[in-house]
Amino acid sequence: MNTYNPLIALLIFLGLSLLGYLFFRPNRGWYWFIKNSSRATDKVIAEDILKRLYHNENASNFLNINDVVRTLKQDEQMVVESINKMTTLGLVKMEGDIVRLTKSGSDYALRIIRAHRLWERYLAEKTGFNKSEWHQRAERKEHELTMDDTNLLANTLGNPQFDPHGDPIPTISGKMAKLKGVPVSDLKVNTIGRIIHIKDKPDIIYKQILAENIHIGSIIRIVEKSSERIVFHSEGEAFKLAPIMAGNITVSVLEKDVAFEEDVLRLNILKENEMAKIIGISKELRGESRRRLLDLGFVKGAEVSIDLLNPLGEPKAYLIKGTSIALRNNQASKILIKK
């Protein structure tokens, strides 16, 4: 047993670790690749086609078979087979070379959309996944949820109306709330509005918007508008966006008498020996984190000051309602104050 070569043992170990890494590395590992590709079953393809048709027909866009194949990025053979099968099942019908949804097909599509949006809502409220992952996860989960699962999910979430991107969630009977909004790019200077929807497609623009820290529910005021950029103020910050990004953000315009808090600040910039009044908690903070802060007394009108600075800079302790509560900067930046 003493005759082995440690160098070879080390090399074997390194080889195995490399293999393990290639298989299981996050997102691009072979294991995930295999797992996801085996998921593209008939059911998934059929449901994806129905969903695609529904969204396009809603925008009065009618697709032929070639369009469907192109937008789905799936094997052509399988897509065509799937459409044929759905025609015999009465989910879609052919009008010339245009593929159209039947009534039962559009009901089916709505069920999938309901599952998708409810699951996004669930991920936002009840889990810790990053918001850039919500859509992809829901894309997979929507095919796994049965109708009963979906209804149970809706019940536990309190039958929500909108998903975290602001899209309406269809009810069991297929009803959907109407979005009465205007894209930010169409607003006039000085308009005040509340962000009600951020498109999660295309992915690149959506991630850019997320990186800017813009979120649903916040009230904005347009400050400047030109063909190159649009500037608006929200929650104490100025945002500069290219029109293509602004076009993906929808706001509902508010009446003029709504008081827009212009000199709003964020709690993390409060300095020692300063007093401030809380205006509210940013809508970005949801679920458990939001409730916890409310419970601790970070509510509208409460006075807050710094109690203790931290030797490492973070977290700082804030004095609120006579109690000293330490918050990290990423939380404090979501509490809006006025000095």
Place this chain on the structure above:
Amino acid sequence: MKQKNIDNIIALSNDLRWQIGDEFHDNLAEGIYADAAEIVKGAVHKENGNKRLRLDAKIDKIVTSKVWGFPLMFLILAFVLWLTIIGANYPSAMLAELLLNTVHPALKSFASSVGMPWWLDGFLIDGVYLAVAWVIAVMLPPMAIFFPLFTLLEDFGYLPRIAFNLDHLFKLSGAHGKQALTMSMGFGCNAAGVVATRIIDSPRERLIAIITNNFSLCNGRWPTQILIATIFIGAVVPSSMSGIASLGAVIGVAVLGICFMFLTSWALSKTVLKGEVSTFNLELPPYRPPRFWKTIYTSIIDRTLIVLWRAIVFAAPAGAVIWLISNIHIGDLSIAAWMIDSFDGFAFLFGLNGVILVAYIVAIPANEIVIPTILMLTVLVTGISGGEGAGVMFELESASATGDILRAGGWTLLTAVNLMLFSLLHNPCSTTIYTIYKETKSTKWTVIASILPVIMGFVVTFLVAQIWRLFL
């Protein structure tokens, strides 16, 4: 009521739900809080406004200052650990004298006087009794010192300040500042550390704290580390330096454990735990004089005795197993010898030996009995003189005599280093595993918490062994 009316009402309620919108609950809660605040403002008068007590503020300024915050913290922790390890020696020695050197022989002679068959007396007295006695003697005194001290600091209000000071470091690895406390508690006992994670109210961070608690070197492992470091590490430097070298080695292992804790926390929060809900808040309660006697009483009852009881429950069968595998023979060898033989080649890859692996398997219930088991098994398979007989665990008074037995068992400096590493990085004891299950109520997390450190232990000892053999 007519069905039509009911339908109408349901339809109306659905309509209203749509009109009120999603943010209704949120706004209602905020409105109630805001109203309550307004009412309080009008009705309650405060004497000195929002100013906190001046003494409190002064203490806070010192314990969280850039200059004094960290030195003070390390001093206090070092003092608590020192008092625990050194202070526990005396009661431990007394308990060992009583339970192992007095009661054990007395029981043996009683057994022989009533004519008990050798197997029954071996199984019960050398197996079960000895393991239980060992665990009590080694475990009880440090816990009875450590937990009350820790609870006193907690009661005084100092511990939340430690969490406050260190939170940023823990945030970088995706954990909660309060993990500093559960980790320190783990230096006393991992099972107690796991229970202590209840103070972390965010699900993701709590799981991280539970799974990584095992990287804190616990009371059952400190003596192993100190003994092996004294025998082997102390021997490679000039004798004037040996004390410092072995102390340094032990502290090095403990610090390595902290590094592994941060690393694992980071990896967990980025992979398997990223879907768990994560929130943060830390309340800094006002200081108050600790309720001394009440604290001592509750910490001994709540923490020490419960943990001790669980340890005894697990140690008793372990003692029985240790005695049985050393005394049941298959062919001309005992089960233990067979196991050691078959593990030897595998263990060699990791710079360990079969005896160590067998000892770690049968001593899963308590780290305290690892060294006695290793000594007994070494004597058993090498056939050198010494020891108390097959299946009877023992320890020697002098470190050098222990070293002689181990060297006779084929131990080298590499074996010692890797044993110290493996003692840090192996599965939690069964008491801790059981506690993890009780706290998480999840088989999945219990399995991960148990398997992960063993895998890391094998990887680390393997790498050390190969590199050692290549270059030394």
